[in-house]
Amino acid sequence: MVDLLRGGRDELLSTLTSAFRREAWITITATDVMAKLTAATVSEFNHAAGIAGILRRQEAARATATQMASEAFADLDSLIGKAKEVVAVISRYQAAQAGATAEEKQADSGDLSAALLNIGFISPVTKETAGTQYHQQLARQLADFLGAGNRGLLQRVGGMMTLPDIYAIFNRARGTQLISPEDLLTVSRMLSALGLGMRLRTFPSGVAVIQSDAYDDAAVGEQLVALAKENALMATSVAAVLHVSLVLAQEHLATAEQAGLLCRDETLEGLRFYPNLFPQYCT
Structure with a gap:
């Protein structure tokens, strides 16, 4: 018994408060603890295993893929919108060039080609748009891209470039409209016959290049x-x-x-x- 008249009130209050916090009247045995842990483990295992678990993982993967696709298409729509603006600017530039002299046109054309190359922009020829003339139009586009003049890309690298290098930079400029190595080899063989100022050359070692006629x-x-x-x-x-x-x-x-x-x-x-x-x- 506690004699509150002689003190001990604070000790009693502290003991009671501690007992309430610990819920000392509830008795938990080791068996109860193990039973709860086992039930939680079984529930988690059942959630992740079996057909139901496989279906849940597949559903989560589909949801993630759908979200990523939505974000990608949103970015693609934005990119297409910017590309249309660039095309409009180039069209206005070409209209302004109509009254320029031949020398001014050549100089500005070289600057424009260099700028477009740096940003990786090119209006690609495709099989859908060109039809049976695909390889011929692609050869002309490749010649325009490499440039047969003194300010062209080909001349800036010494007058010739290997086909693997051309394949890499040409496809980079085409964006998503990539061409195959076979298409590049086919159009390279057509350059000389079309009189485009360059031709395909193969060295005795087997190295294939596109070479300017001025080389x-x-x-x-x-x-x-x-x-x-x-x-x-x-x-x-x-x-x-x-x-x-x-x-x-x-x-x-x-x-x-x-x-x-x-x-x-x-x-x-x-x-x-x-x-x-x-x-x-x-x-």
Whole structure:
């Protein structure tokens, strides 16, 4: 018994409060705890396992896919709207160009082509729109894309470009209207016959390129000889100087060697090319 007259009130209040919080009158045994845990585990297992669980997972996957598709189409609609605005701007630009001189048209056309290439925009020729003339129209579009003039893409990379490189940048510009490697090879073979200022060329090694008609092997060979007189040439140095890929640099060196302009020196340090001085001693 607690004698409240002699103190102890605070201790009693604290004990009662603690008992109420713990619900000390409810007795929970270890068996009760294990039964609750087992029931929860079985319920969770039944929810995830069996046919019902498979159906729930499939339904969740479908819901996620539907949401992603809705968001993607919303973005696509926005992109199409922006593309229509760009087409309208280009149409107005072409109308303004109608009264320009030939030189102004050529210069501005090069600038416009470069800008469109940078943003990856091109109005693609498709089989649906071109029909039986698909490959012919695609060849003309490819020639326009590469540019046969001095300001064209092909001239800016030395007058030739490998088919894999062209395939990559041309499809990037076409967006979702991709062409197959077979289509690219077919139209590349048509370039010369259509008189588009470029042609398909295959090196003895099997490397296939599209080459500008203005490209001259002799001029490139003379340039390589001049470089070789300063320092021995390697494919990496030629690629850096001529701003071409390593594959094309190797082909340029092999072509100059076959023409008798360069001679090779294979050592443990690598393959180097020097000016061919043997002809002047053989005459």
